[in-house]
Amino acid sequence: MKRDIIIVGGGAVGLMCAYALVKQGRDVTVIDEGDITNSTSFGNAGLLSAFDKSPLSYPGVVGETLKLMLKGESPLTFHPTLDLKIYRWLLKFVQSASEERMKKSMALFEKYGQLALDLYTQMQTEDGMDLDLQKKGLLMVYTQEETFKQKVKKSQNEERFEILDVAQTKHYLPCANDRIQGSVLLKKNAHIDPRCVMLEMKAFLEKSGVHFILNEKIEDLIFENGDIRYVKSKEQLYEANTVILSTGYQIKLARKELMLTPAKGYSITFEMPEILKPKTSLLFADMFIAMTPRRNDVRITSKLEIGSNNKEVVQKQINSIKENFKRYTLPFEMKNPVEWCGFRPLTPNDMPLLGRDEKYRNLIYANGLGWLGITFAPAIGEIIANLITKEQANGDSDDIMAFSGFFQ
Incomplete structure (x- = not known):
């Protein structure tokens, strides 16, 4: 049976692509090597932090990181x-840490962050999803x-910021x-709560007719006459x-170089006295x-390990997070x-890798969101769905x- 659209990968971005496509009347199948509940998206902090926050690569990041190391x-x-x-990635990361690049990134974050926030609101109010969406600022x-002092200087006389001293900060924290x-x-x-997002999205998509094939890893892509024809698992075509x-981060199936690197991060989710919880x-x-x-x-999240392929929790890293957190x-x-x-x-420049493959037009990439997957996933879904339903080439899509x- 020939399917209309297959999405390989059931993280936040994959599910949001399915959401946008099914809203436009397309038939969608999602194939994932896990069961959706064990994706990286479940460990996300849940920040929708597209506004007024510098990207990871910003002027001075190298010097500030060295100071923190000391x-x-x-x-x-x-x-x-x-x-x-990885060394090429690091070089491009350093090259991206410029004032010009930062301003451009933040303008794009603002545009697509607002689109994503509007869509999350729609999912909660119109589609009835319980996402635990909280619009209380960061x-x-x-x-x-x-x-x-540097942040205060940049934030003065701006209504979108509120500067708080130690006592005022303790009200929030x-x-x-x-x-x-x-x-x-x-x-x-x-x-937002990433767990709610993933589980509510999956339930909504199943009710909307999206077919899920779970616990099946796609191992190869098969092409015919300049197009992708099949995705192949160990047992099925x-x-x-x-x-x-x-x-x-798994890019084995890509048919072009994707300039991204696996960055290992950690989270600790715990219960604490209600009176001490942040607002x-x-x-x-x-x-x-x-x-x-x-x-x-x-939940607290932290750490950025580059060059690691160890999939296990390293207790040294967990202890480091706790020690730094407890200092303050x-x-x-x-x-x-x-x-x-x-x-x-x-x-290396905080930009996702989106669009059609240059050689195989019906192969589309939606990768490279880093830890901003939850932040931008609904906007990415809209961009990819429009690319497909409008039958656009990359150059025809302003987004x-x-x-x-x-x-x-």
Whole structure:
């Protein structure tokens, strides 16, 4: 049986592509090597942080990272490797850390972040999905006086920011201690529960007629007459008119070089006293530790391991996160902690890799969102769905030309 559209990969981006396509009346099949509940998207912080927050590659990032390394607070761990592609990635990352690139990235983040936030709101209000969407802003908490002063200077006289001293910060973050310097509330941002997003999306898509083939790994693509014809697992061939690769950091199936690297990150999800829980999502900006309150628990996420292929939780990294976090918080017990790690598909300039393959027109990429998969997934789904339903070439899509890293 020939299928209309097959999406390989059932993370947040893959599911949002399915959502946008089924809304436009297309027949969609999602194939995933897991069962959806074990995807990297489940370990996401849940930040919808597209507004007023610098991308990962920003001016001064190298120097600031080295300073944090000397203090033992750096989120970055680099594992020396013989893989030259990683060193090319690092070079492009450094080259992208310019003022011009940052301004362009932040303008694009604003545009597509707003589209994604509007779509999440629609899913919750019109489609009846319970996403635990909270539009309370993102609190940038500073632990270094110098960086706090710099942020305050940039944020003054702007209605979209609220500058908070230590006492005011503790209102939002009751577990903070006196070592913090203050904070800035980025009012336009929001947060969401990734678990709710994934489970609600899957249930909605199944009711909408999307077919799921789970626990089946696609091992190869088969082409005929200049088009992709089949996706092949160990046991099955699946024929399709169009194939979308939304495979995260796994790029074996790609038919072109994807400039991304697996970046290993960690999260700890735990229960804590209600009186100490933060009022909104936050980022310890000087340490790159995110903290997100949820209905029944709290999640902290951190770390950026480059060059690692170890899929297991490294306790040393978990302990490092806890130690850095505890330096700036009051003592409390993390009850029923769940420790997690996963690999994010990170591009050197924070731009996703979207669009048609140059050689095989019915092969489409939706990769490279890094830890911004939850932030931008609904917008990516819209872009990819429009590319397909309008039968556009890459150059015909303003969104592809603007937002895809293939054309940056």
